[in-house]
Amino acid sequence: xxxxxxxxxxxxxxxxxxxxxxxxxxxxxxxxxxxxxxxxxxxxxxxxxxxxxxxxxxxxxxxxxxxxxxxxxxxxxxxxxxxxxxxxxxxxxxxxxxxxxxxxxxxxxxxxxxxx
Numbered sequence: 001x002x003x004x005x006x007x008x009x010x011x012x013x014x015x016x017x018x019x020x021x022x023x024x025x026x027x028x029x030x031x032x033x034x035x036x037x038x039x040x041x042x043x044x045x046x047x048x049x050x051x052x053x054x055x056x057x058x059x060x061x062x063x064x065x066x067x068x069x070x071x072x073x074x075x076x077x078x079x080x081x082x083x084x085x086x087x088x089x090x091x092x093x094x095x096x097x098x099x100x101x102x103x104x105x106x107x108x109x110x111x112x113x114x115x116x
Contacts, residue, residue: 010096017092021085024092028099037088044081 017024
């Protein structure tokens with residue numbers, strides 16, 4: 001870890017991940033993990049919402065009018081993408097916790113090795 005990464009605050013990763021799944025991971029430097037979370041979130045929305053959005057592309061009504069009809073949205077269409085987002089936030093929290101405690105462990109490990 002470089003000094004630039006240590007001086008960067010971790011807290012912006014949380015709202016970034018809440019806004020777009022995987023964006024907080026990218027902020028923390030976990031690019032592959034962030035891309036994986038983003039891909040998983042997009043797949044969850046695409047496949048589980050396909051039934052909800054299937055009628056959205058008819059010529060009779062514009063897409064945004066059909067998308068705003070909340071009566072046609074089922075619990076499962078919302079629950080799985082939301083669960084992916086919540087687990088993504090938990091993962092960002094654990095990565096941030098690890099990055100926050102890693103410098104403390106390194107400093108205390110150096111103090112013990114120098115003191116022996």
